Amino acid sequence: MSTQGKGKSRVLVVEDDPVVAMVVEDALCDMGVNALVNLNLPDALAEIEASEFDAALIDMELRGETSRSVVLVLLSRGVPFVVMSGRDQAELAREFPQVRTVLKPLDLKTLRQIVRELLNAAVARQEP
Secondary structure (H helix, E strand, C coil): CCCCCCCCCEEEEECCCHHHHHHHHHHHHHCCCEEEEECCHHHHHHHHHHCCCCEEEEECEECCEECHHHHHHHHHHCCCEEEEECCCCHHHHHHCCCCEEEECCCCHHHHHHHHHHHHHHHHHHHCC
16 A cells, blocks of 8 residues: 555554654654554554555554554555554564564654655565
8 A cells, every 4th residue: 555656655653642643743744744643543444444655653552452453454565664652562572573663752853764764665665
């Protein structure tokens, strides 16, 4: 589900904290990237089915639920993504050793670098 070559890149953001989601959305907008922000698991899963996007930033803990189902779908589709969390991700690392995790809070410079890396991975994935 890539939008590369069709205009602005699009990044799925799954984050339950509205303030953090707004900061991430603003940072993506400043980079010229469209953010598809979802504050809960049902909305995130619906967005994945309904929209095209190039990469994703995922908070693993969403108001008592985990984003494990989102991770599984993104892995199955080969979508580049990073899990952001303020908690220890040792369990996630054991279950999904191939998934990159970053500890929140992130500074904007680090966030922008991660998004650039994800979008570069999305482009590389599309090349023959």
